[in-house]
Structure formats: structure tokens, C-alpha cells
Amino acid sequence: MQSLLNITHLQKKIDDFQLGPINLTIESGTITALVGNNGSGKSTLLKMIMNLVKPDQGNIKLLDQFVHGPGEDWKQSVAYQPQTIIGWDAFNGKQLKELISPLYPNWSEELFENMVHLFDIPLNKKFSKLSQGMQQKLNLALTIPRNAPLLILDEPTSFMDIPSKKLLIDVLVDWMDQGEHAILIASHQVEDIKKLSDYLFVLHDGEMIGNYEKEALTESYKRFWLKDTVLPSSKIPGEIVRYNQQLISNQPDVTQQFLQEQGIQWTDHSAVELEEIISLLLTPNI
Numbered sequence: 001m002q003s004l005l006n007i008t009h010l011q012k013k014i015d016d017f018q019l020g021p022i023n024l025t026i027e028s029g030t031i032t033a034l035v036g037n038n039g040s041g042k043s044t045l046l047k048m049i050m051n052l053v054k055p056d057q058g059n060i061k062l063l064d065q066f067v068h069g070p071g072e073d074w075k076q077s078v079a080y081q082p083q084t085i086i087g088w089d090a091f092n093g094k095q096l097k098e099l100i101s102p103l104y105p106n107w108s109e110e111l112f113e114n115m116v117h118l119f120d121i122p123l124n125k126k127f128s129k130l131s132q133g134m135q136q137k138l139n140l141a142l143t144i145p146r147n148a149p150l151l152i153l154d155e156p157t158s159f160m161d162i163p164s165k166k167l168l169i170d171v172l173v174d175w176m177d178q179g180e181h182a183i184l185i186a187s188h189q190v191e192d193i194k195k196l197s198d199y200l201f202v203l204h205d206g207e208m209i210g211n212y213e214k215e216a217l218t219e220s221y222k223r224f225w226l227k228d229t230v231l232p233s234s235k236i237p238g239e240i241v242r243y244n245q246q247l248i249s250n251q252p253d254v255t256q257q258f259l260q261e262q263g264i265q266w267t268d269h270s271a272v273e274l275e276e277i278i279s280l281l282l283t284p285n286i
């Protein structure tokens with residue numbers, strides 16, 4: 001099967017910051033959350049996919065076309081919402097829609113109008129006069145209806161109020177049901193990641209930590225509540241972290257076997273919240 005996005009051995013150095021090597025494949029029908037600490041390279045990676053930043057090494061293919069090659073047909077396969085938009089300030093929403101919509105053959109006027117109504121976006125106000133949250137909403141209403149196979153969103157909800165964030169999740173889930181689509185979304189919002197994503201692509205200080213299937217990731221972490229026993233000072237197999245009588249493991253079966261063998265008793269074990277798992281992945285030196 002042909003992948004929608006294929007990134008291989010991608011590397012970029014900016015001053016003393018090293019991004020990659022990165023390998024990532026995205027298939028149609030999936031949502032990938034791009035998760036990382038501040039300055040980990042999320043926006044830089046998205047800009048490289050959009051050919052706005054040149055990689056030092058590696059390749060990016062969108063529907064089998066090299067993004068950094070001579071052709072530009074790949075641009076029809078992707079809709080991108082950057083964190084900040086330059087050049088829109090002097091235009092109102094209606095004018096922006098008239099400028100943008102003819103560029104996209106699959107543009108859905110119906111979806112645009114629905115989003116304007118849902119988010120109560122004033123189309124006659126200049127972009128520069130809108131609040132930051134309203135700018136994000138208009139930006140989304142001008143991006144999602146392009147109906148490109150791959151939708152790339154860079155922190156789309158950072159200024160949006162809580163009800164609007166929930167509405168956007170519904171819009172994106174509906175949009176995924178409407179055709180052969182995929183989403184790559186950079187986000188620090190745990191709710192977005194929890195509710196939307198099938199995969200979590202995790203970056204830490206430019207290094208690729210992994211691309212995890214969300215359900216498998218959450219199932220692989222367990223918290224053991226230990227009885228009042230003295231634990232060995234060395235790391236227990238599977239141990240990620242321990243605090244007081246709690247031990248978090250990402251290989252619960254191995255940990256459980258070790259505890260049994262050592263006669264270390266525990267009263268219970270429970271699931272670990274995705275938010276805590278992400279924090280643990282992003283603090284690899286604990």
C-alpha cells in the first residue's frame with residue numbers, strides 16, 4: 001500500500017540544535033499527534049514537510065513525490081496551518097476565503113460555512129483585529145475545507161477557549177469520516193492527543209523518542225502499589241520510575257515476575273494516565 005507521507009533519515013542542524021534522524025510513515029485514515037518538549041523541533045519538522053525549511057539529509061515523500069524535488073504537485077496533497085500566519089492582517093475573512101478557496105480543487109464551501117457558523121467567526125473584520133483565539137478559528141476554517149489528503153496542524157488550539165477546543169475535535173473526527181484523510185497535529189493539549197490521536201510521534205530535544213500506537217502505549221504502562229517493603233537499590237526490570245511505595249513499569253509482566261520471584265508484595269496495580277506517560281517519555285533522564 002502506498003503511504004501518504006514517508007520521511008526517511010531526515011536531519012537538520014540549526015546552530016547547536018540537532019533534529020533527527022527522523023523516520024516516520026503516515027497512512028491514510030490515521031491521526032498522528034506530534035508531541036515534544038518546547039524547542040524539540042516540532043515546528044521545524046512540519047516546516048520541512050512543507051518545504052519551508054531545507055533538510056541537511058534525508059527524504060520526505062508525499063504520495064510518492066519528493067517534497068524537496070523539482071516538482072510542486074505534492075502541494076495539492078497537503079493543507080498546512082502554521083503557528084503564525086504572515087500577510088493576512090489587512091484582509092477580512094470573506095476576502096481571505098475568496099483568495100484561498102479557488103486554489104484548492106476540493107474546497108468545501110459547505111464545511112467552511114459550517115465552521116464559520118459553529119465558531120461564530122466574524123467574516124467582515126480584518127484578520128489583525130481578531131483575537132488570537134478567533135484568528136486560530138478563522139485559520140482552521142480556511143485550512144480544513146481544502147480537503148487535502150494530509151492535514152497538518154501546528155498547535156491549532158493554543159489560544160482557543162475550552163468549548164471551542166471540544167468543537168474542533170468533533171469537526172476533525174467528522175472530517176476524518178468524510179474521505180481518505182490523515183492528520184498530523186503538533187499539540188501540547190492532552191485532551192487533543194487523548195481524543196484524536198491513533199499514534200504519538202514523540203520528540204525530545206530534537207531526538208526521535210518513538211512513534212507509538214496510543215492504545216498499545218497506554219496499555220504497556222502499569223503502576224504497582226507496593227507493600228511496605230525495602231526495594232532493591234538497583235533498577236527493577238521494566239522500572240521507569242519509583243516514588244515511595246509506587247513503581248511505574250513499561251514491561252509490567254517482566255516486573256511482576258521479578259517482584260514475585262523476590263517475594264516483594266504489592267497490593268494493587270493500575271493504569272497510568274497518558275499525560276503522565278508523556279511526561280515520563282519527555283524526561284528520559286529521571
Ligand SMILES: Nc1ncnc2c1ncn2[C@@H]1O[C@H](COP(=O)(O)OP(=O)(O)OP(=O)(O)O)[C@@H](O)[C@H]1O
Nearest residue numbers: 014015017036037038039040041042043044045155
Ligand atoms: N529560524 C530559526 N533560527 C534559529 N533557530 C531556530 C529557528 N527556527 C527554529 N530554531 C531552533 O530550533 C529548535 C526547535 O524549534 P521549534 O520551533 O521547531 O521547536 P518546537 O518543538 O516547535 O517548540 P515549541 O513547543 O516551543 O513550539 C529551537 O532550538 C529553536 O531555537
